[in-house]
Every structure is written in C-alpha cells, then in structure tokens.
Amino acid sequence: MKSLTSPRPAAVPADAPPAAAAAAALDRQRIASLVQRQGVFAVLLAVVLVSSFVFPSFGTLDNARGVTVQASFLSVVALGMTLVIITGGIDLSVGSVFALGGVLAAWASQYGLLPALLLPLAVCGAVGLLNGLLIARAGMAPFIVTLATLLAARGLLLSLTHEGATTYLVPRGSAFAELGQGTLWGFGYPVLIAVALFVLGGVVLQRTSFGQALFAVGGSADAATLMGLPVARTRVLVYVLSGLLAGFAGALNAARLSSGVTIIGVGMELDAIAAVVIGGTLLVGGAGSVSGTLWGVLLLAVIQNLINQIGSLNSSYQSVVSGGFLIVVVVAQRYLARARLTT
Amino acid sequence: MAPPEAAAAAPPEDTDPAVPPAVLEAIGVGKRFPGVVALDDVSLTLRQGEIHALVGENGAGKSTLIKVLTGVHRPDSGELRLHGQPVSFARPYEAQQAGVSTIYQEVNLVPLMSVARNIFLGREPKNRLRLIDFPRMHREAAELLAGFGVTADVRRPLGSLGVGTQQMVALARAVSVQARVVVMDEPTSALEPREVETLFRVIGELHSRQIAVLYVSHRMDELYRICDRLTVLRDGRLVHTGDLADLDRMQLVSMMLGREVAEVRRHGVTGFGEGHRADREPVLTATGLSRRHQLDDVALQLHPGEVLGLGGLLGSGRSETAKALAGALPLDSGTVTVAGRRLRRLTSAAAIRAGISLLPEDRKAEGVIPGLSVRENIVLAAMPRLSRAGVVSRARQDRIVEVFMKRLRIKASSPEQKVGELSGGNQQKVLLARWLCLEPRVLLLDEPTRGIDVGAKAEVQALVDELAQEGLAVLLISSDIEELVEGADRLVVLRGGAVAGELTGDRVGEAELLEVLAAHGPGAGGGTSGDTAPDEAAEEEQG
Ligand SMILES: Nc1ncnc2c1ncn2[C@@H]1O[C@H](COP(=O)(O)OP(=O)(O)OP(=O)(O)O)[C@@H](O)[C@H]1O
Ligand SMILES: [Mg+2]
Numbered sequence: 016m017k018s019l020t021s022p023r024p025a026a027v028p029a030d031a032p033p034a035a036a037a038a039a040a041l042d043r044q045r046i047a048s049l050v051q052r053q054g055v056f057a058v059l060l061a062v063v064l065v066s067s068f069v070f071p072s073f074g075t076l077d078n079a080r081g082v083t084v085q086a087s088f089l090s091v092v093a094l095g096m097t098l099v100i101i102t103g104g105i106d107l108s109v110g111s112v113f114a115l116g117g118v119l120a121a122w123a124s125q126y127g128l129l130p131a132l133l134l135p136l137a138v139c140g141a142v143g144l145l146n147g148l149l150i151a152r153a154g155m156a157p158f159i160v161t162l163a164t165l166l167a168a169r170g171l172l173l174s175l176t177h178e179g180a181t182t183y184l185v186p187r188g189s190a191f192a193e194l195g196q197g198t199l200w201g202f203g204y205p206v207l208i209a210v211a212l213f214v215l216g217g218v219v220l221q222r223t224s225f226g227q228a229l230f231a232v233g234g235s236a237d238a239a240t241l242m243g244l245p246v247a248r249t250r251v252l253v254y255v256l257s258g259l260l261a262g263f264a265g266a267l268n269a270a271r272l273s274s275g276v277t278i279i280g281v282g283m284e285l286d287a288i289a290a291v292v293i294g295g296t297l298l299v300g301g302a303g304s305v306s307g308t309l310w311g312v313l314l315l316a317v318i319q320n321l322i323n324q325i326g327s328l329n330s331s332y333q334s335v336v337s338g339g340f341l342i343v344v345v346v347a348q349r350y351l352a353r354a355r356l357t358t
Numbered sequence: 359m360a361p362p363e364a365a366a367a368a369p370p371e372d373t374d375p376a377v378p379p380a381v382l383e384a385i386g387v388g389k390r391f392p393g394v395v396a397l398d399d400v401s402l403t404l405r406q407g408e409i410h411a412l413v414g415e416n417g418a419g420k421s422t423l424i425k426v427l428t429g430v431h432r433p434d435s436g437e438l439r440l441h442g443q444p445v446s447f448a449r450p451y452e453a454q455q456a457g458v459s460t461i462y463q464e465v466n467l468v469p470l471m472s473v474a475r476n477i478f479l480g481r482e483p484k485n486r487l488r489l490i491d492f493p494r495m496h497r498e499a500a501e502l503l504a505g506f507g508v509t510a511d512v513r514r515p516l517g518s519l520g521v522g523t524q525q526m527v528a529l530a531r532a533v534s535v536q537a538r539v540v541v542m543d544e545p546t547s548a549l550e551p552r553e554v555e556t557l558f559r560v561i562g563e564l565h566s567r568q569i570a571v572l573y574v575s576h577r578m579d580e581l582y583r584i585c586d587r588l589t590v591l592r593d594g595r596l597v598h599t600g601d602l603a604d605l606d607r608m609q610l611v612s613m614m615l616g617r618e619v620a621e622v623r624r625h626g627v628t629g630f631g632e633g634h635r636a637d638r639e640p641v642l643t644a645t646g647l648s649r650r651h652q653l654d655d656v657a658l659q660l661h662p663g664e665v666l667g668l669g670g671l672l673g674s675g676r677s678e679t680a681k682a683l684a685g686a687l688p689l690d691s692g693t694v695t696v697a698g699r700r701l702r703r704l705t706s707a708a709a710i711r712a713g714i715s716l717l718p719e720d721r722k723a724e725g726v727i728p729g730l731s732v733r734e735n736i737v738l739a740a741m742p743r744l745s746r747a748g749v750v751s752r753a754r755q756d757r758i759v760e761v762f763m764k765r766l767r768i769k770a771s772s773p774e775q776k777v778g779e780l781s782g783g784n785q786q787k788v789l790l791a792r793w794l795c796l797e798p799r800v801l802l803l804d805e806p807t808r809g810i811d812v813g814a815k816a817e818v819q820a821l822v823d824e825l826a827q828e829g830l831a832v833l834l835i836s837s838d839i840e841e842l843v844e845g846a847d848r849l850v851v852l853r854g855g856a857v858a859g860e861l862t863g864d865r866v867g868e869a870e871l872l873e874v875l876a877a878h879g880p881g882a883g884g885g886t887s888g889d890t891a892p893d894e895a896a897e898e899e900q901g
Binding site: 218238240244 | 460
C-alpha cells in the first residue's frame, strides 16, 4: 500500500454554507414533512369543530359513537392497505376478502367464538399468501394479481351462500355477537379493537426492522435487495397481513350485523385506498403513516355522516366530496414531496 | 497527478516475504446474459489486507464480476471460495453475513428514508423491548458520519443531500458493518477531490485493520496512489493480474484497451487539441445571476468556438451556475441573453428553445430511461428536431445513433438493446450522446467524463474539442483539474457562489487555478450546496 497522503497540495477546504441557510432549509423540510403527515388531522379537526357548531345533532356523543363504529371496519382494512401501499404495492382484493371473512365467521359462529375468528383468519390469510407469492416470488403485477383474487374471492363467496340465497346468522347473545355489539365506556368493541390495532400497527411500522423494510422496499426495491434486506419475504408478509386484517374486519362486521352479508364490501378497496392516500401515504410507496390513514378514514366517515345530517342532499354527494378531497390531497402531496427533497 | 513512473519506482512498503492468505476467490467464473458473454473463465484472488484494483474498459465485466462475488448474480460456471472454502451466495444478504460488504455502482440507498435509517437498515439498534432505539441510532449515525467528514443532520431524507454526500453515506454504511472484505465499484465517480481524500483515509484505516478491499475506478492516478495489486479485464476475459508496481501507466492503459503502448502514447493524456479561435461576439451573456445562499451576482460570457472552464471547489456554485443558465434553477435575479435576445422567463423550455443544452451532474437521478432502447434514449431529446409534422424519420435516427455509438464506443449488442442492461459507463455515454445530438448553440457539460473509461474519455474530450472547432460554445465543469485545464481556453473561477477570478491565455494552468482558489484562504465564502462542508447548525444539533 502506497502512502495515503496527498501528492498535490491538499485541497483547500470547501466553502462552508452559512448555518442560517442550512437551518432554514431544514425547517422547510420539517414543516413540509409535518404537514404531509399531520395535515389531514388538522383538516379533520377543523371539519369536526365547524360541523359541531352548524349541526347540533352532529356534536352529540351518540353521533360520535355511531360514526366511529361505522368507521372502525374500514379503518382495519385500510390499515393493511397502508402497509401494502408503503411497499409500493396495492391490494384490490380486500373488499371481497372482507365479505368472505364475514360470511365464514357467521357460518362458524355456531361452533363458538374461536372458530368464528380463526376460520376467516385462516382463509383470508391464505388469500393474502396467494397474493404475496404471486407478486413477490412469481414477479407478477400487484394490480393484476389482486384484481384476480378480488374476482375469485367474490366467486367463492357466492358459491358458499348459493348466490346469496343462504344467509348465515350469528347466534343471538353469543360471545361472538357480543364482540361486535358490546360496548366499553360507551364505545363499541370494534372501535376499541381498531384503535388497538392501529397502535400496534404504528409501533410495527415505525419501531421494528420489519417496518423499516417496508419503507425500504417501497422506496427502492433494488437498493433494498442490494442492502441485503429480505425483499421477497417482506412483500409476501405484507399481503398476508392485509388479507388477515381485511378478513378480521369482515368478521367483526358480521358480528355487529349478526349475519354474513354476501353483497357487502363491494368497492371497499377503493374507499380504503382513498383513505390511505388522503392520510398522506404516497401511492408510489416509500413514505406514509398509519396515523394518517386513521384520520383519513375518519374524515371520509365524517363527510358521509354530515351529508346524512343535511338530509336533503343525495347521499351520492358523499363520493363527490370524497373525490374532491382526494384530488386536493394528491396535488398537495406533489408540492410537499418536492419541498422535502430540495435544499 | 504524480507521474506514474515515480510511483512505480517507489520501493514497495510491504516487503514481507510471506504472501498473505486469500480471503475471497473467484475461480474460472463465467456469466452470460442474453446476447453477451459478460464473464468468461475469470479468476480473481483477493488477499487479506490488500487493496486490489479491478480495471477495464466500460463493459469489460467489472461490475458483473462484483455482482457474482457478492450474491447478486449466480455464476453460470466456476466457483467462489471464502477463506479457502467453496461458497455460494444466493442473495446479497448471505454475502453480507459472510463478511463481504459492497458499495455497488448503481443505487445503493433509499432516497426517501432518513440518513440514519439508511445506514442502519436491516441492523437497527434495539432497546430492551426489541424496538428500534432511535436516539441511539441517530447518535451513532452522526458519530460515524463525522469520521467521513459529513455533518448533515442524520434525520434528513437522504435524497435531499448532494450526490457526493449520498455516496459518502453509502460508504459509511458499507464500512460500518464488521466486514472482512469491502468491495467498492467506482466509489469516487460522484466525489469531489476533498471527499476522495476522506475516502482514501478510510481505505487506509481498513488496510491497517487487515481488511481486503476490491477497488474499481477509471482514474489512473487513484489506482497508483492506493492499490497494491490489480486485475485487468477486457471483454469479459482476464488479461492480467499482478502487482501494480510492475506496470507503468502506459502499459496499464494499453493492456486495458488491448492496444500497443506506442499507440497509446501517441494519443497523449487527454483528447483535447490546441486552443480554439473564438468569435468576438458572445453567443451567451449572463449577468447578475443571484440566488439566496447559492449564487451571488455571477456574470459570464460564452463565445462561439470556445471552451470555457468553470473552476472552483465543492459548493462554490459551479453546478448551480450551469443549472441557472439552463433554466433549471429558479433565480432571485439575473438575466441571460442568447444571440442578442434576452430570455424573458428563464425556464428549461425557454433555454432549450434558445439552443442551450445541459448535461446534468446528477445523472443517476436525472439519467437514462432503463426500459427504453439505446436508440430511443439517444434521440429522445432530439425528437422535435428530427421530426417533420410529427413524423420521425427512422433513417435519420439510425444515422445519428450509429455515429454516436461508434464515436463514444457505446458497447451494446445492438441499438435496440435496453439501456438498463448496459454497463454503468456505457449508460453515461448514452446520456452524453443524448445531449450532444441536440446540436445546441451552447453546450453546458457538468462532469462529462464521470464514470467513463480512459479510452472513451479521450474520445469524449476530442468530440468536445471538435464541437468547439465547429463554432459551438461549450461550458465545461470538471473536478478532474487536468481535464479542466487541458480542455478550457478560458477559466472562470468561482468561490462561494461568486466569481473569484478569470484566467485567460497562458494563465490557464493548474498552478494558477490553485492559486486563485487559495487566494482568500479557506472558508471565505457562503455557498450551500456542499453538505459535507462544516456546518455549525448541524453540529450543534448533534451535541
Ligand atoms: N442485466 C444485464 N442484462 C444484459 N446484459 C448485461 C446485464 N448486466 C451487464 N450486462 C452486460 O455485461 C457486460 C459487462 O457489464 P459490466 O456492468 O460488468 O461492465 P463494467 O466493467 O462494470 O463497465 P463500467 O466501467 O461501464 O461500469 C456489458 O456488455 C453489459 O451490457
Ligand atoms: Mg460497472
């Protein structure tokens, strides 16, 4: 090894940037990142506050309970969707899986609480596994694979219920029915379960190696591979999680409705995707948060509730308003992402 | 640039007669891709504690060999040995577990994630609850990076840092794992001279800890400064392996190119010719270019037929100036006039319409479209010029593509091969061709020969020369001082985002340039693009 000292006069140190400039750039990035992550929360807060004044019936505790229970099922589905989208994927099958989970749970509930939970989890987890293997191992496009399982799961469901002719009922007063209908401190179990799942999801995403791997895979799958991360395994796992969460949400919903409904969950995947994107998760992957998704789901639920409050408005307007929000968010995200990455 | 003869004549420090044991070996390795044999019966022995150079032209198979050694590709034939035992790595992860740490030529990190997360990805420090311990992670990342001269806030997204700094982060990551072998594929192609010094210091530390380093670079002077032994590849075959001290620079180049020494000598060091005769009337005049913290009242003129060099250090505003001229950097104030017509709004589109084209510095990010063919990538920007009423003449495209593929020696199986399948250096050449075939009036070249092998480098330089000869105005930025001084007819030196001096005629020289750079002492100005520069704010936050 030759001497490592420079043969030429050591380069003159580079010009130091003024500390103020660096700090200003950093502040801008921080603010942009904060807005990106918590902007929906601010919007949600504003909408809730204003509406409470305008519509007396909106601000009541009863209404809050109703809205949160309504939102809890979608939120659990959207939680899984968040993880999938962070890896740069998409899971279109969740709506069908949600319905499938509900019908399976309703059928199995005659044998007790545990079968009513385990059967949908097993089947829906398997659907997720199939998605994951086709995407991560066989290298197929997530959009196509999950579109196929969306159709397949719906078909399976229809044959289970004989084209919807058979409806499985949850035994009245059973432990499983209680899971969907019971309350603690006035809040339905589904709400508490959803909150617990989001806390858990947040910890997994932000504080574990698996969570970091999700961001890395979505940010740059090539780089993640070269860094030695188990990219394929991470991808498989995230679709399994999405399937499990969608199936579980379906089971909870069946418990609440006391029956497995065949035609439920159609288009739910789109609501979930909308909530995730409104929550600040990048559709191309690599950045996002579960808290944003939670606020996104609540925002959608509040908008629907408001339109119901107004009453005279056609409920179809909900879609118009939600769609408008989505466009605003996507446009805002472009600018925020740029602000975050420029100095 | 120390003359290679001097380096070769220096007595080797390592006079220990015992040959150190082999750490990582490739024996008779072969690898083929559809249409190309990338490696054919190549062997390489990496010994403990040595710094081993792997050299060859663009497309010779260096990166492929590295990918075979580190589990990205499986060899079609031959075997790998680690400490004498046969091994086979199914994934990069397994190679890393076995103590082989690699900086690849392409993307190494995730731009959206923070610096600290990138460094510790896959091996995050955990607390008692087995959750990631972020305070510790940030502290350790900052400490680690300080050793690499990087003081940027480790919580910032990696993508917001300069290319050089990103490369230093990749280095820090690769070196911080307890590796016994560190492989570096062109680590210096995105680095400034000052960062290169830091890298060499780090390599020196690895060397003293008996870690083996496999080092790829197209810069000859670097090889002679740090490497002990070398392996030369040509067209996927092994042509030489041995002590670097036994070869002088000419012999090495001739071995890489497969040409006679005499022929290489005749070509000289750079491909530039003599000075040009420039017009009196400038084709481009820029005045008062200013942007807060980056550019301060920069003014310059470009004449048809001249090559204007832009000198300066890291963060002095060279790239920013070029970007500003091309409308790619929003300005607070300043005007650009092309051929007597002032550009009213300085946008990229307006600049291109006025005949200004810029080869950007950050070609990893702003680069080729991997899924498109070589032909499509080259003619992409020239489409409007090549088309008549929206119809693009295929024959004209083919002609242009053929010319550039030949001149720049782009190694591809055909013009229809996907650019993503080319070697790193050949992708660079495709990009260069894209901007050259635009036939602009003003050509702004930011580090045009980065990552390009010696043979093609001279070819690129000759081409630049020829274009200037034909009346083009060229702005040249290069951290290779030799290239800058040889290539430029005139030099404008920047410091802290402002013009510090101008060198013309006989005063265009390396010594004069260094003199102007050093004139006001270190740390005089206030540029901001250099994140590796000492940054008080960041230091306070780390404390
Ligand atoms: N994934 C791939 N598919 C097809 N061909 C490939 C692929 N990767 C590399 N090649 C081909 O293999 C050959 C060797 O490429 P390699 O990247 O190893 O060159 P290199 O020596 O690293 O060159 P450079 O100095 O330009 O980085 C080239 O001809 C290249 O086109
Ligand atoms: Mg290479």
